[in-house]
Amino acid sequence: MAGRTVIVTDSTASLPAEVAAARGIVVVPLQVVIGATVYDEGAEGATPELVAQALRDFRPVSTSRPAPAALLDVYEKAGADGAAGVVSIHLSGEMSGTYESALLAARDASIPVTVVDTRQVGVATGYAALSAADVIDSGGTAERAAEAAGRRAAGATALFYVDTLEYLRRGGRIGAAAALFGGALAVKPLLQIRDGRVANLERVRTSARALSRMEDLLVEAAGGRAVDVCVSHLANPDRAGDLAGRLGERLAANLEGRPVWCGELGAVLGAHVGPGMVAACVAPLLVDGVVPESGSGPASRPQDA
Template sequence: MAAVRRVALVTDSTALLRPEVEALADVVVVPLQVVIDDEVFDEGAPEATPDQVAAALKGKRAVSTSRPAPAVFAELYERLAADGVTEILSVHLSAEMSGTYESALVASRDAGVPVTCVDTRQVGVAGGYAVESALAVLAQGGDTAAAAEAARARAAASTSLFYVDTLEYLRRGGRVGAAAAVFGGALAVKPLLGIVDGVVAPQAKVRTAAKAIARLEALAMEASGDGAVEVCVAHLTAPDRAAAMAERLTEAFGERLAGSAVVAAEEPAVRCVELGGVLGAHVGPGMLAICVAPLSAPTVPTAP
C-alpha cells in the first residue's frame, strides 16, 4: 500500500496569517525575534507585542530584529517528520529583507523529508496571501511543486504599499534600500513606499499625512487590476486611521472584494490588522499599509 502523503506548510510570523488559517492542521508559524536593549523576545504575545515595540521605539530604546537560526528550522522539520509529515513547504518573507529564507534553506538540506523553500519576495500580508494560495492548491489535491508555484505567483501578483510618518526607523534598520537615494535626508516629507523585487522602493512623496493617505489609497486602486481581489490594511498603533481606510476601500472595491479561498468568511470586506513587532520595528508608530492581492483560482494538474 502506498504511503499516505501529508504536507506541512511552514511560514514565519511576519506573514500575519488569519487566526483561522494559523489554526489549521499542519500549518506552523515560526516566530522571528525582536531585540530590545539586548534582550531577545519572540514576536507576538506575550513577548514582543506591537504596543511594546512601539513604546520602545518612542522611548528611543535600541530596537532591532533577528531571524530564526537554521537550527530552529532543523528542529521543526525533524519534529514534523517524526509526527508523520511526508513533505514540507516552507514559505517566507523576502530574502532581500531577512535571513529567514536562508535559514530555512540551510535546514532543508539535511531534513529527513523533502522540503521546498519559497522566497515570496514580499513582506507582511502579501506573504500570508501566498501561504493561502499554496494551501488552496494542496486542499484540491495538488502536489507540493504546484503549491509552491501558486505561492510564488500570488506573491508576485500582489502589491504592497505603505506610508510611514518618518524614514528614521527604516534608515536605522538598513531596510530603506533605494528609497534613501530618492528621499535622502528630506525626512519632512511623508514617504509612500512599496515592495518591489523584494526590497523597499519609493512610490511617491507627499507633504501632508492627509494627502499621503489619499494617495496611498489611489495607488492601491490603480494596482488592483479589473478582477476579484483580497485587500488588507495594516497599521502600527494607528487603529482608527486604519479602520477608516479599510471602510473607504471596502466601499471603493465593492463587489470586486473576495473572501479567503482557505477559510470560510463573512461578507467580503477589506481586512484590518496590526503589524507584528518585527515589521513594526522597521517602520515605526503611525505606519499604514495596503496589500492588494488579485485572486485567481489555483491551477491543479490533472492526472494523465
C-alpha cells in the same frame, strides 16, 4: 497530517492565529531584541504595543531571523507526525536572513522541503501561504503549492506610508528609498515593496494626501480582479480603520463578500517602520493557478502632490 505536505511560514506573514490554525499552516516566530532581552514575536512575547513603546522611549530595538536549527526542528516535527514534505514560505530574502535559514535547514531535513522566497513582506507572504494551502487542500503537489505561492506573492501590491524614514534607515532596510531621506522632513514618503526591497513610490506633502493616494493606487492595482485586502498599522488605528473602510467600499465587487483584514502590524516589521505607519496590500486571487491580467497597476514614478 499523515502523508500530507505541510505549509510553513514565518511570523512576519501576519496571518491571524485562528486562520493559520484552521488551515494547518505552521508559523515560525522571528525574534525582537529590546535592550538586552530577546522575545519571540507573538502575543506571548514581542507585541506591536511593546515595540512601539520601546521605539518612543528611544530604547535599542533590533530583530533577528530564526536560526536554521529552529526551522529544522519544525520540519523534523512535521516528518515525525507523518508529513510527506514541507513547503516553507518566507519574507523577502533581500530583507531578512529567514529565507537563508530555511534553505540551510531544508538541506538537513529528513523529508523533502521546498523553500519559497516570496520577495514580499507582511501579509503578502501570508496570502502566498494561503494559496499554497489551497493547492494542498485540493490534492496538489508540493511543487504546485510552491508555484502558487510564488505567483500569488508576485501578483500582490504592497504599499505603505511612514511618518519618518528614520527607522528604516537605522535597520538598513530602506533600499531604493534612501534617496528620499534627505528631504524626508519636507514630504511624506509613500513606499512600495519592489523586487524584494523597500522602494520609493511617490512623495506627497501631507499624511492625508499620502493615504488618499495609497487608496487610489490600490484600487487601480485591483482592477477588475477578485482580491484579498489587508490594512495594517503601528499605533495608528484611526487612519488604518478609515482606509480599510474606504477600500472595503470601493473594492466591494472585487472582495466578493470577503472582509478587509485590518489590524496592528507585527512586532518585527513594526520595529523597522516605527509608530504611525499604515500599510495596505491588495492580492489578486489565483485563477487556474495564475494571477489574472488586469489594467495597469500603480505607477512607480515619483509624484509631488
